[in-house]
Amino acid sequence: MSTALPAGSTIGIIGGGQLGRMLAMAAARLGYRTVVLEPQGDCPAAQVANRQIIAAYDDAYGLAELSRESDVVTYEFENVPVASAKALAADVPVFPPAKALEVSQDRVAEKAFLNGIGISTADYRPVDNDRQLTDALKEFSGAGILKTRRMGYDGKGQRAFDKIGGDDVSGTFASMGAVPLILEAFVAFEREISVIAARGRDGSLAAYDPAENIHRAGILHTSTVPAKLKAATAQAARDAAFAILEALDYVGVIGVEFFAAKDGRLLVNEIAPRVHNSGHWTEAACGISQFEQHIRAIAGLPLGTTARHSNCVMENLIGNDVARAEALLAEPDVVLHLYGKAEARAGRKMGHFTRLKRRR
Template sequence: MKQAPVIKPGATIGILGGGQLGRMIALAGRAMGYRFLTMDPTPDAPCGQVADEQIVAAYDDAQAALELAEKSDLITYEFENVDATVAEILETKSFVPQGSRLLRITQNRIKEKTAIQEMGIPVAPFRVVASLQDLEAAIEELGLPAVLKTATGGYDGKGQWVLRKHEELGQAFAELSKAGVELIVEQFVPFTMEVSVIAARSLSGEVSTFPAAENVHVNNILHLSIVPARVSADIELRAKQIAEQIAEKLEVVGLIAVEMFVTADGSLYVNELAPRPHNSGHYTMDACVTSQFEQHLRAVCNLPLGSTRLLSPVVMVNILGEHMDATLAMVEKLPPTAKLHLYGKKESKEKRKMGHLNVLAATTEEALAIIDDLQIWNKVEVTQ
């Protein structure tokens, strides 16, 4: 264990990004005695509402980032699309435990998948494509279906196209090429479910993982996270080992979420990484001894990591813009084991994440039944 500084309560933590993840980091940290400053282009951002101060500036505003550095004892980021160059500048002016190297890897799917492959961990076979001819040649090798993605940017299904027929190649390439970034095509993995494991690694090298979550998506947006995941003990153990290995090899400080496909024969393929708290870890806020947000702060501040023990079966369900009216209409009827978390976003848009509900119960089946009974999501057609 190497010597590393401990950032004690009372210090000011700067957060690059002012969305819901920053908000929940700040709420967890306030309980621990930390102060918070956030930088985000949206006035009165979700994190800004609970921080001591918000600097209203674009993520690539180097001058504003330097102001953030001057006022903070430590800087963290809440999502991986912050400007890596700004993070690099901040490393020379402030204490940024997560660093910029991990950002540069996880911001680019080519670099990310190559790094995972080099660890000997399976990912879906992929090819980099710079032209329609490249794409056609890659499909000859990989076969259909396949998934064409932008190498950078894109989330919640944006920046990707599932290719099922050769006739779609031209349109898909033309559409995604508009972003002006590299493209990658992946062989489609015939998975039975997706699971994710969130690993924490502290400045001193202590590593810990949370229980695996079973994730269900609708229109490429996370709908449910079911914990315990309905997988064998062996699959859960291997998923945790993969997450630990990635955290250690990439020298993560803070959290890293590892999304994995589970196939019918029990194989695991890593799909994506996120070097921060993750939507599929929101269940930890009410169902674990330590939430992912407290754990992130413990890791970057070099405090001992907290227990990740699961206290109760739980299902997390996302509240999108189209669910907000029904949620607010039902708020006084929520059962006592349903914990509501809203993010303070001013404008409620369709498919925009506005909050989530953690439903604790004796079993995940009971939690799922409670969610069904609320009828807030009764028009949702659940698909993977």
């Protein structure tokens, strides 16, 4: 389509979690309807969307129904089956494009893509058996992070090796599920940062200020803006995000995570072809959130300003942390967002809050 979606059009969202929920809320503010494809009934997104199609992400009938109901389709997580995205794209625009899924779903393919466009990453080796793991660890002086190439998130599917001289790795490949793996070299970084950037259907680009991230047990704990970075380093992070968007012919919002070294070097850790947890602060500290920015991009609307009116710290509420909600509501300059999940479980994201510090 060459023109913006008119108000009243329907946006299809694959995935019914909290990111789908916040996308549906942003779409409603801009006058759009939403239909969510999600196998779990009463998911967080269904509580605010116009309709839910209860079906698996690769269900042919569910996908056909989503296609019929939607004027454009997007997704809230990167493990959407590529075949599903391609099948939908034959009948309705799908943003971000299937190529972004293909690149991001495999850690080896992702790093090869990034290196191929001149963006640095940690050194890595593909691992398909214990012998290859032994050889790779020798190359990395016995240290590195072993990860599944696919489906890992929030620290899942990972094992660290830090013994100089190497550990006995017998049985490691089997213990990791006998699936394709990647060994990544350790990176001596000063901080972890991320950039939320967007590309419109007209090729326009925009990026929010980098956030400085702290993880606990592999799960994002806080994102602080502004990050403690030199201006040149922050600009280099934005430029890298823009290069990724251009190379993928991307439409929508992307999250790019970096390791920042003391000497100012940046290494991309991973890309997420969707709105991102480390961008939740934009909901409270900016006039245009990452969620509205994504809807604007895929609907063919002008991208919004990425300026922030406040410095801030966003913090995730994990598991029983949600019990803090009432006390947080009593604090000034705190913006709370709960995800409508009925059961608080260990490691489950139940909501987040952003504490604002007004800029003078």
